[in-house]
Amino acid sequence: MKALQLFLLAVLTVVATGLETSQGRANDSKEGLGIVHYQPEQVHLAFGERTASEMVVTWSTRSLPPDLQVGMTTIVEYGLLEASGQSKLSQTARGTATKFVDGGRKKATQFIHRVTLRNLKPNSTYVYHCGSSYGWSSVFQFRTVPEASADWSPSLAIYGDMGNENAQSLARLQEETQRGMYDAIIHVGDFAYDMDTSNAAVGDAYMRQIESVAAYVPYMVCPGNHEEKYNFSNYRARFNMPGDTDSLWYSFNLGPVHFVSFSTEVYYFLGYGFKLLTKQFEWLEQDLAEANLPENRAKRPWIVTYGHRPMYCSDEKEYDCNKQLETYIRQGLPMLKWFGLEDLFYKHGVDVEIFAHEHFYTRLWPIYDFKVYNGSAEAPYTNPKAPIQIITGSAGCKEEREPFSKDLPEWNAYHSNDYGYTRLKAHNGTHLYFEQVSDDKDGQIVDSFWVIKDSHGSYPEVQ
Structure with missing residues (x-):
């Protein structure tokens, strides 16, 4: 009987994991069974400390993907846009995830992810997406500005x-x-x-x-x-x-x-x-x-x-x-x-x-x-x-x-x-x-x- 129980538990675990990955469902430690979201949303950019060669990517997730513990949660995959219009997301940058709790009555929680892309080529177009194996954003693109130049017209x-x-x-x-x-x-x-x-x-x-x-x-x-x-x-x-x-x-x-x-x-x-x-x-x-x-x-x-x-x-x-x-x-x-x-x-x-x-x-x-x-x-x-x-x-x-x-x-x-x-x-x-x-x-x-x-x-x- 114990072997059967363990087998059934294993099956249920696999099913639950699949649901988490594909639909964003998991257990909420405070409220019992609840809906969580690993899908990135609210993606936005800012210049980094070095305007021409750094870009900061920020996004939110409702819940923290489990792979944070192995350093794989806060990820941006990116690459140069090639002349053919094709691009491989061949580079990876990692950053930090911070828990944000709103001050309102419900104390709504989300996780703010921040990754800085460094050593970018100035005056170049990059494509990128952000997230993890539990969910990726759409693929976006941005263009870096010329290197420390006052001779161009933004x-x-x-x-x-x-x-x-x-x-x-x-x-x-x-x-x-x-x-x-x-x-x-x-x-x-x-x-x-x-x-x-x-x-x-x-x-x-x-x-x-x-x-x-x-x-x-x-x-x-x-x-x-x-x-x-x-x-x-x-x-x-x-x-x-x-x-x-x-x-x-x-x-x-x-x-x-x-x-x-x-x-x-x-x-x-x-x-x-x-x-x-x-x-x-x-x-x-x-x-x-x-x-x-x-x-x-x-x-x-x-x-x-x-x-x-x-x-x-x-x-x-x-x-x-x-x-x-x-x-x-x-x-x-x-x-x-x-x-x-x-x-x-x-x-x-x-x-x-x-x-x-x-x-x-x-x-x-x-x-x-x-x-x-x-x-x-x-x-x-x-x-x-x-x-x-x-x-x-x-x-x-x-x-x-x-x-x-x-x-x-x-x-x-x-x-x-x-x-x-x-x-x-x-x-x-x-x-x-x-x-x-x-x-x-x-x-x-x-x-x-x-x-x-x-x-x-x-x-x-x-x-």
Whole structure:
């Protein structure tokens, strides 16, 4: 009888293992028999520490495949795309899997996998998939950028405030990404609305939605106010930007541009601690001072920053959007005036500052301390005497559009609350080109302008 029982147990074990592999079913140690998922989902890319030769692949699984114990769980298989259009996934890279528990009532659990692909050939196309013998993702591809070169012209799509409901711009962005129009995407805060909603199910749905963009080009991000819940835990767990600051602030180089990402939220959610604010400000001082050294500006002339909440805006918010109340990031903390960024960015010659948060698009004249500093009346963006700010928060979300003020400020150069997004083409060290795409108008360009600079560096002191 005991032999028969052992035989039946063995048969049941084989059957159960087969079900786990093909259908993702297994025992849940807390809830008895449950459904688990080993299939990778929410695949997305980011630049690594070395922009031209490293790519970070991140994805999620509902459960941790059993082969983690033998070091085979977190795997990316990849290879160069050959001239014939064929490719062998002949290389393997391994990384880490981290358990993420959402802070909601159900304590929803998933595993975030991260693998860095190193020693990639610059300016080359790779194909890849990720997972394990228990389940693989689809096969995607990406193209690396040229080696540390300021002589090529990267193209980016830039926007903020896109949710999984009413993600109006997403279909057009997906199509354009598949056509190879972009070298990277920058999402300037506020994702999903919100990632923690429904025990993080909304965050999962959003990350699956953007896979058809983010699995093909680096998806570079910064946090917004809608990521705040549970100390920004969904944002910090799901994204893997360069550096070691949980993706809260970092920088990277792309062609002739030094991009700097930062968190505006460290000014507003001080309940999570004052230290993040001071650490970010110290880091920004150091990063911008280094980027502004003459030898570095000669190699990479443009400095472009992006953070979620704007310094200036053209609507009548009840907080931080008018001259009387000031903005914390512009002027510094209330009363103390500590850690203000407008002076810091002006001092180190930041060329363009990109924001979101307001659900519209606004192009400002070159501005410092509420004063316009155009290059000239005929060519305001040619050799401007202050940074140029852009607000691009109209990608589409369930909160819908925001109205402009009845009386627009004098520094408002152009505005639109069409749903859409911004494109940036960095042509060379002297010319940047921006245009605003209206999804409401079937992809029409509703605004465009050139920023032209003969030289780069700190702006002159203003009396």
